[in-house]
Amino acid sequence: MKFAIAVFSPGHAPSSRRALLFAQAALAGGHEIVRLFFYQDGVHSASGNIVTPQDEFDVPAHWRAFVTEHALDAVVCIAAALRRGVLNEEEAARYQRNAVNLPAPWDLSGLGQLHEAAQTADRLVCFGGD
């Protein structure tokens, strides 16, 4: 089955961790992920600036490793990211901000990517709230 997965919560929310485990289980079960889409506070799940205490599960780091390992299409909504200070190099330069916290493997793009993914996938699965 083809899944599109949308994440609406930051890395410290249990729902972001559940989304990660769901995505890992989907691939392990032989399914396909057509796209991961990070929206609302979900953009923080992609931030490279999160520092997790050493004895805790580092959700953003696991997201990053998971996306990289499987070369997944992982899109962070640009409008949601800008208003929350999650910027790649290009946007940081455009708005003259000091911090870049969205390195590869993420793509910054628009909401059209969510709709396209939903159209392509058999199932759209959303993770938000706590």
Add this chain to the structure above:
Amino acid sequence: MAKSLLIISRQAPWAGPSAREALDIALAGGAFDLPLGMLFLDDGVFQLAPGQQPGQVQQKNLAANLQALPMFGVEELFAAGSSLQERGLPADSLSLPVKVLDDAALAALIERFDQVVTL
């Protein structure tokens, strides 16, 4: 055929960016001519209250953007009757032409759409 998407908006317009971000999903999908519906549920029905003055709390007016939904091809607009009732909003006072649904009709609505996003 394109899959239909129901966007369920559950947050008041003054409660952070959720209401606007739900609307943005609808407007973006409308631009692609996708079959979309929007349901205002729980505190989301406050988005439909008439005579709001969002400037008083340093917010932009969401109502103008909501009015654009039919122009973007999003004509299936719904509100939960029980949510309106709980919050004392009369169905005939709303700022958008929504169809008011009882709880049984809500379940049927969600069942009718291929996909659902709740914000």
